Amino acid sequence: MKPESGQQEVPLHPREIDGVPAGAIRAQLQRIVESETFARSERMRSFLSFTVQQALEGQADRLKEYVIGVEVYRKPETLDPRYDPIVRVEAARLRAKLRDYYETEGTTDPVTIGFRKRSYAPVFEFRRAVAAAVGAAANGGAASVAVLPFMDISRDGDQEHFCDGLTEEVIHALAQVAGVRVVARSSVFQFKGQALDVRRIGEQLGVGSVLEGSVRTAGQRVRITAQLNSALDGYHLWARTFDRTLGNLIGIQQEVSNAIADRFREQPAAMTVAAGRG
Numbered sequence: 480m481k482p483e484s485g486q487q488e489v490p491l492h493p494r495e496i497d498g499v500p501a502g503a504i505r506a507q508l509q510r511i512v513e514s515e516t517f518a519r520s521e522r523m524r525s526f527l528s529f530t531v532q533q534a535l536e537g538q539a540d541r542l543k544e545y546v547i548g549v550e551v552y553r554k555p556e557t558l559d560p561r562y563d564p565i566v567r568v569e570a571a572r573l574r575a576k577l578r579d580y581y582e583t584e585g586t587t588d589p590v591t592i593g594f595r596k597r598s599y600a601p602v603f604e605f606r607r608a609v610a611a612a613v614g615a616a617a618n619g620g621a622a623s624v625a626v627l628p629f630m631d632i633s634r635d636g637d638q639e640h641f642c643d644g645l646t647e648e649v650i651h652a653l654a655q656v657a658g659v660r661v662v663a664r665s666s667v668f669q670f671k672g673q674a675l676d677v678r679r680i681g682e683q684l685g686v687g688s689v690l691e692g693s694v695r696t697a698g699q700r701v702r703i704t705a706q707l708n709s710a711l712d713g714y715h716l717w718a719r720t721f722d723r724t725l726g727n728l729i730g731i732q733q734e735v736s737n738a739i740a741d742r743f744r745e746q747p748a749a750m751t752v753a754a755g756r757g
Contacts, residue, residue, distance in 0.1 A: 499603040516580040539600040569703040623686040626663040627669040630693045645732045652736035681710020699725045
């Protein structure tokens with residue numbers, strides 16, 4: 480619906496930019512502005528914070544020399560960037576300072592914030608190789624996974640207890656696999672019923688992959704789906720469907736959880752790296 484006459488349409492805040500969730504961008508900005516590298520660079524902190532915040536508010540297209548000069552450096556509204564190069568000079572300094580940061584304090588940060596030449600709109604990128612290496616190192620070289628509570632998508636919505644039991648069985652089965660570290664039940668059940676980006680969940684729980692699934696019943700049949708997603712880029716690593724006849728529910732839970740655990744035993748290291756998908 481178009482705005483009424485005299486009203487401006489307010490852009491929606493993007494949930495992610497350049498494939499990086501907004502929450503991860505805010506966390507990275509906080510790391511940078513609180514770093515030793517930027518400790519004595521108040522003007523550059525202001526420049527960086529203003530431009531990133533504008534991008535997060537969907538206003539990246541207004542990041543021009545004049546706007547930054549007036550709103551960041553308090554220049555008069557008569558500013559003419561052709562004769563006052565302060566923004567161009569400070570942008571060059573900020574690019575150099577960011578390079579210094581990522582070569583020292585920020586070598587293991589999961590997200591980069593940078594600026595292309597002749598542009599004042601920040602660009603964001605996941606450092607996938609770094610994130611995978613850091614995650615593996617933090618876990619002693621092991622694959623790491625969070626098993627989200629399976630969702631009940633049955634028409635009657637009466638399979639919650641079965642879903643919770645299945646989730647617990649999968650967590651237990653994966654905990655028995657050598658080279659795999661599994662997030663505890665109490666940590667993953669906080670996400671029950673929430674539709675969140677797996678990248679955000681992976682960042683919060685410090686894992687390389689996220690397993691999610693669903694349960695759907697029809698008559699005496701039950702279909703269980705499970706899919707493993709990379710927490711680095713959100714892409715599927717693998718997926719599997721189980722069609723069974725309702726009966727021994729505990730037996731079905733054990734069968735499915737053992738099958739998932741066997742999949743991890745085949746190639747556990749690939750479970751945390753996006754390049755291993757497929």
